[in-house]
Amino acid sequence: MSRYVIIGAGALGTALAAEFDAAGIDSVVVARGAQREALAGGPLRYARPGGVRRVPLSVIGGPADIALTGDDVLVVAVKAHQAQTVLQEWAGASVRLDTDSETVAAETLPVVTLQNGIDTEAVAARYFATVIGASVWIPANFVVPGSTEVHSAGAAGLVWLGEYGSATGDDVSASAVAADLRRADFDAQVVPDIERWKRAKLLSNLGNAIDVLAGSDAERARAEALVRAEADAVFAAAGWDVADYRTESALDIGAFRATPVPGTDGPRRSTWQSLRRGAGTVETDHLNGQIVLLGKQLGVPTPANLRVQQALRRLAGSGAHPGDLGIADVIGPVPDAKGLIDA
Template structure:
């Protein structure tokens, strides 16, 4: 039995199509709002949702719109646009939907919820965290490449969404400290930039110790900033940034035997930022590394490694191609930027 709530997936890209598709397959009332290209693909092929170890789900005729005009008011908007598009999305929501419609952000970064609350006063705005990558692999197929539970800000409305997600086969829970969860996810997402520079599946990247050490160093730099700012990055479940930094810093002979148990992901999974580079979309680096660097300046903590990685990723996006560096080559290039 599907949820009685009506959902609008605002920004139906990979994550939006996957989460919304699972809800729709379980009987929930879901409308997808997104780009014309995705709309045409789904109209032709339907929506298929695959998982690296679960059975695939197919939604033959999802309700997809490329305009907000004429849509019935949903109970909740699941906002899935890129962080750089949040302001424009807030303006569209304000124009088309009354304050009774709540908004739950399923976006990377920590600035979206404050921005939405300022732009949409008097409306229930909640934070949310998606712990896994989703890849659009063509012909309406969206693939979840790793495990994890969705986390929503604690609220009665979110509790109903958790129930709907669980009924749809999506692990989900609420948290009273969504800020800590989002910062924890942001620190883990600092690897998105490294994956752009590596141009290889995440599992292959993590088998290179130099890449693991760089990832751990990025996290520790971020943790130093957060400590100075009085912010605790809690992460989700057992996946805390401190634990990840310790784990990824260990030698190969210790890491390799553990990797199959630790890295529960599809062998071909890559970061969302790498996908953005391939499709010519703008990078979210300013909302990931950029958030750490801005807060570092505010609290007086230097962030040289995140600064350098930001520069290299911006160059890759300007060139439209990854430099495809090994971990050792990247370490050497970063050392020359001092």
Template structure:
């Protein structure tokens, strides 16, 4: 079986690197200067245990690759890029399974429009990708927690095989029949991403992030959506994945922070805070905190503002 990683950023790059290190056949798909660096010098993979350069084959898209019957596509783009990525690969990948190794809960629905066999993956992995050709993975002793299951529910032989491959490759992984329950739990945890991106690592932002989560819990309850609890998540993760320190490479922020830092022009708020806003409107639950965070995160990305461009007080006033 060969793993084709679509989106070789912090998450996809780490998954690909660990699978490659453990002897699996891996292809990385990337764009622009990141692709050029992967092709010319390889992937510089930095972890708490050291730095290694991995010569993993890299392509720019399906036109650069002859797909095989035993390929598994792992999509690790940001959600705002999922539709375009799937549309590019679908004409060349008929019959292949797709694994959504992403935050948010919209990716699997997008994939199911184009692919028959879709799998969701919970991603709990502290990683950083700001420099072309370089991925930093902070998780230790495991690089991340990755459960996988069929979408919308169930497990099968393939999900069990993928989980076993990941578990033997430096991740805490298992096949879970209720994978979306875990992904909705992760969604609640990601509602504070926009606070960190907009206001930086200000402790005062914890209260605002907590208010966003409270809205999320109320919305999911009204929608009748089952979700994991923080205690359940911590119990499952245990001491398997902790944030390790890497000398000279501190982790400045999460995925949304990194989107602003790179000036990518887009951010995932529509599919994190925006998911809560959508469900709130559908079920009659007010979501003023998440609506403000969605709006201001998109504005910051659109205007190429750096991370930390607003204070927590300014954000609160904008509600």
């Protein structure tokens, strides 16, 4: 049976560990800072709509703290802008295959990449022989060290995964991970061409940065439509196809709904959580910034995404909180143009 080494102890990483624990699946969490202190000092407070569990987690600080074996699976659960450092750190970690044989993680162990954005899998493939990309839907919150909320009453989350570079979707490693996820209260589907699914998720994640800006619901909807329209233009110029979760997924998306944990305000997007925690950095450079990069490469203007990217970098670096800057302050008055809302 596999042991999962979950690198990153944010909302997703700790939710995975808690659900693995309930399913009897072995896991270790790699944490740092205040979160490591909180988890090493006591059990995780894990709240879902049905109640609160206290889950003791095995917590380490890095590769030096664990003896890896050939049965381990590395799960990279940090934010997109932190992934390359983690991948470099773990690629050379020693792996004991038997009493007389030793190798390194990059050559032997599969690595599962859970990041928003579309570039982590390519980065991972520079180091690791087997890269399993994943697109995850989970309404999880992590704001206070030692506490995680998952605001779903049915499955904890939905996961689409597949080996990076595979066009068939029949990878043995991805199928084994999917089977364990299903045991751990996640609905999971192995798909061919995981890049299509990651691109589709990126389009929805472009609004993460706008979520932290003050404004009305109408302003927010128009702003999200504007950055999405630029992304659509970039993808069209690149000739990129994207998956349609509603028509292509075998998972029951319609039954997956956010159900707030009692006594909370419900789920918030990941960038809002990072800013609220005072993390100092956010993943916007790998979301809206990815659209800006592609726009430069393909000659497609992306001014709204650029302004959002720059504003979020300033906000995170200054220690600002969600709502400290308005939508109009960042991208100006957003035209209420028919077509943008439906883009």
